[in-house]
Amino acid sequence: MLKLLKYELKSNKKLLILGAVMFFIFVMMRIALTGDIFGRANGFNLVISTVFFGGLPIIGLVIYFLYATYKIMWSEFSRHEGRVSFTTPISGFTFVSSKLLTVLVFAIIAFVIQLILVQNIMSPGITSNFFILSPTSFISQILEQVTGSFKHILIIFISALFTKTMAANVKLKKSLAFIIFITLHIVHDLFARVLLIFVDAVTNFPLFNWTFQAGPIQLQNLTEAGMYFGYLVDIILIVAMTFLSGILIDKKLNL
Amino acid sequence: MKFKDNMPIYLQIIDHVKLKIATGEYKRAEKLESVRDMAQKLRVNHNTIAKTYQFLEKDGIIFSKKGVGSFITESEEMISRIREERIFFKISTFVNDLRVLGYSDKKMIEELEKFLKGEIQNG
C-alpha cells in the first residue's frame, strides 16, 4: 500500500506542489489580513476580502480539488496511461484505497485552505485571531467535509466504473452509468434522512438527556454523539463502497 | 545461418553440425557450444537445439558428459563415416543431375576431367 501511495503522489507531484504553494500563499494572506495591513476602511476591506481573498480563491480551490480527484481516480481507466497497474498483483480494494488515500491528501490541503479563506470572508481584518473557529470545531468541519465529499466521490466512481466493467459493451453505457449514479444518490439521500430521524428520535428521548464525559471528550446529551455516530456510518459506507468497487475491478473488469 | 522455411529446423541444424565435422571445423572430441549458447548463436528456440543434440547423441555423433557439456565424438571412424556420407551425397547428387541432363557415365567422367583441368569456362 505504501508503495502504491508513493507512486500515486509522484504521479501528481505538480498538483501537490501547487497545493503546497497555495497553502503557503493563503496562510500568508490570512496573517496579512489579521495583521490589518489593509487598514480599517470598511468598504474597501469587505469587498477585497470577500471577493479576492475569499470567493475567487475558493472557486479556484474547488476546481483544483475536483481536477485532482478526477486525475487520481480515473486516469488509468480513461486512457491507456498507466494501465500496467492492472497487471500488478494488487487487489481491487487495495488499488481503490490507495487512490482514496491520495485524494485525502489533496482533500485536506483543499479543505484547510478553504476554511482559512472562509474566515477571510467572515471576518476580514477585524480580529487578531488567526482562527475564528475552535480547534475541535475546525477538525469536525474538516471531518464532515471529507466524509461528505468522499461518499459522493465513491458514488460517482462506482457509477463510472460500470462503463469499464459490467456495462463496458452495452450500447448506452454512459446513460446507464448516469442512471446508476442517480439511483445511488437517491438511495444514499433516503438513507441519510432515515438515519437522521433515527438519531434525532434517540437523542431527544428523555431517557438519554445526560452528559457523557470521558477524558477530553465531552458529549452534551446525545446530540454530539449522534453527530459522531453519523461520521462512523459515513466511514462504514465509504469502506463498503471501496470494497464494492474493488470487487468490480477484480471480477468484472473489461479493459 | 540461413534456414530453409519448409524443412524442420532441427534437421537442418543436424546437417549443419555434420558439415562442420566433415570440414574439420569441429574437431574430434572438441567441446560443443551449450544448448543455450547454440540457440542464441543460431537465433532459434532452445528446445529445437535440445532436440538436435538428442538426435546427434543417439546417432553417436556427439556425446555428453553430465554437468560438463556436449562433445564431438572421439571416434575417428565416426568422423570418417560422416565425411564419406557427405561425399557420397554430393557425388550422387552430381551424378543424378547429370544423368537428368542426359549424360552417360563415360561422358560424365570426361567432363569432370575437363573441368578439373580448367578447360570448361562458365558461360
Place this chain on the structure above:
Amino acid sequence: MDNIVTIRQLQKNFGSTNALNSINLTLEKGKVYGLLGPNASGKTTLLKILAGLISNYSGEILIDGLKPSTKTKSIVAYLPDRSDLHSWMTVRETIEYYQDFFEDFDVQKAKKTMEFMDLNDNDVVEKLSKGMKARLKLALTLARDAKLYLLDEPFDGIDIKTREKLIETIINSQRDESCMLISTHHVNYVEYLLEALVFLSKGHILLKKNVEQLKEENNKSIVEMYMEVFANA
C-alpha cells in the same frame, strides 16, 4: 509435460460480438507458442484475459493451477500492443516500479537490457519515440522471471533496428520453465523461435500444432501454412 495454462469453453462476448467462441486450449511449460490470425480474430482478447485486464468472461481458465486473479498476476508477464507505462516516469523509475510490484523482477538483467537497447536512466517515457517505447516495454517485461509471457504484437510499427534488438532480446530470454505466447502478424521475425502455432480466427481455434511436425508433414513454411489455413477464413 506440464500444462501452465488450461482453458476450457472460454467464451467472451463484447455486446453482441463473439470475441472468443467457447475455445479450448492448453499451453505447456517451457514452450514458445505463436498466436496467429487476422485482425479481430480474438488474439488480444485472449491475451488480456490471461493477463487480468479482462476478468469478465465465462468458462474455465487455470494458470499454473489457479484461476486468473491477483495471485496469477505475479507469475504472468504481459506486453501489451499499446503503451501502458506511466508517461511521467523516467526509465529508472519504471525499473523501480517493476521492482516494487513484481517479485520475480531481475534488476541487473533489466539494466543490462536497457543498455543494449540504448535507453538512458533519465529518459522520460512520454518523450520516447515509438521504437524506444517498444524497447523499454520489452526490456521490462522480459527482465521478469515469469512462468507465462504474453507478448501482444511486439513488432508492430517499429523500425528495423528496434526490431532486431527486440528479436535478439526475446531469443536471449528463453527460459526452460517459462511459456511464451507471442501474438504477431510478423511471423517471419520469430519463425525459428516458435515451437507450436495456434491459429485463431473469429474467436475459433482453427489449428494447433507443433511447427516441426507441420513442416515435416506439409513441407511448407509457416507463412505458407498461414495463407493456406486462412484462405477461407
